[in-house]
Amino acid sequence: MASISPEELATELLHQCLRGENYSSELLRTLVSLAQSPNLVEAQRASSALFGIVAEGLADQFEPRLCDSYAAMFSEVLAWALADFESSQLRARYQRVRQPRRFSGRGDSIREIFVLSRVTLGADIAVTSLCLAAMKQRFPGARLHFVGPRKNYELFEGDREIAHAPLCYRRQGTLLERLSSFFELKALVDRAGVLVVDPDSRLTQLGLLPICAEENYFFFESRGYGGQGHENLSQLTGRWLEETFSVGRIQAFLAPAESLPPADITVSLGVGENPAKRIEDPFERRLLEHLAGKRRSILIDRGGSPEEAARVNRAIDGLPQIRAWSGAFAPFAGAVARSKLYVGYDSAGQHVAAASGTPLLTVFAGYPCQRMFERWQPHGPGPKRVLQVSNPDPAVTYEAAARAIDELL
Secondary structure (H helix, E strand, O other): OOOOOHHHHHHHHHHHHHOOOOOOHHHHHHHHHHHOOOOHHHHHHHHHHHHHHHHHHHHOOOOHHHHHHHHHHHHHHHHHHOOOOOHHHHHHHHHHHOOOOOOOOOHHHOOEEEEEOOOOHHHHHHHHHHHHHHHHHHOOOOEEEEEEOHHHHOOOOOOOOEEEEEOOOOOOOOHHHHHOHHHHHHHHHOOOOEEEEEOOOHHHOOOOOOOOOHHHEEEOOOOOOOOOOOOOHHHHHHHHHHHHHOOOOOOOOOOOOOOOOOOOEEEEOOOOOOHHHOOOOOHHHHHHHHHHOOOOOEEEEOOOOHHHHHHHHHHHOOOOOEEEEOOOHHHHHHHHHHOOEEEEEOOHHHHHHHHHOOOEEEEEOOOOOHHHHHHOOOOOOOOEEEEEOOOOOHHHHHHHHHHHHHHHO
8 A cells, every 4th residue: 555656546536436436445544644644745745636636636527426425535534634523523514504595594683794715716706706796785784704815815805895804725735734724714704693605615625614603604515506507607606696695696706906007918828737728839839929910919927836937938938019927916817807808728817807808718628527618617798719629739729719819809
């Protein structure tokens, strides 16, 4: 067993669930033990495999039965990692809170509302922003808080009705580091007169961690809600909010406090730490050359990692008409909202454009199944071209992208 790598352990656990088999508790315990290793490098590697391969691999299928697999597996993980919990109790609670129910209390009894971040920027626009909009509509007298990282809150900072409850989640941390925010979150929201809306947040490990009394907690199981249907996540979130809180029609939105100077065309080559979403060279260079030939002002985001910045720098080299931005995402999002065209991979930028009505082209590659492609479709009022890439040939993809850009412009 010791010779098996964390990645191999995680992959086998995932495949057992995908095949409809019972997962091996022995393999899971081995992986969790590695994730709690005193050796930091080993612990980070095993934790990345546990979350990146197993948890995300199950979630990305958007298959209702795999929600059960996740709940069974990760209730064990939490019970092993946090001594106060028993896996059977966590699992039983999850089965209760996952059932949609209508809010039946008095609206004026709710003093504060805490909407939990999805941690990733794109999901906070496509999903969490609708929760915020619904709470503003349904409980106008309550104080509304966005709970999550600062960079995510910056997408809504310009809205004075939304306060920030800072909470850090270590996406690259060890198992215990990722779970450490639980105690702070519970202390924040487990009070009388408080309502919590959880849109399938990693802060609660997708609804498994009991952060407050169940009657005050409303959980949207985005991975299973909608069943075998083809709606995207924004549509499903809106439906759940209407059923749960009796709100009228709502839309995704953003309200950054600052915006970069506008440009006609905005571009992001970010892939959200998933290299499978990227089309290989020379696609990005040819794409930007095509855009530069339109003789429009162009703004591109260098992204949040040295690797992404290096890719962008190579792609824009010798194209002086393209302005590059290095910094926080929210000001760039403000520029996307005011641009005449957005171009990028499946990432946060497409959801900004969709919510703002900006015409957009999304190059959508690297998805594990058709339902994930359907769920993460950009949703909003503007014209859209979603280029579904199942065979990521750079030349073929470029030709299709160039035609879509010409149509949108």
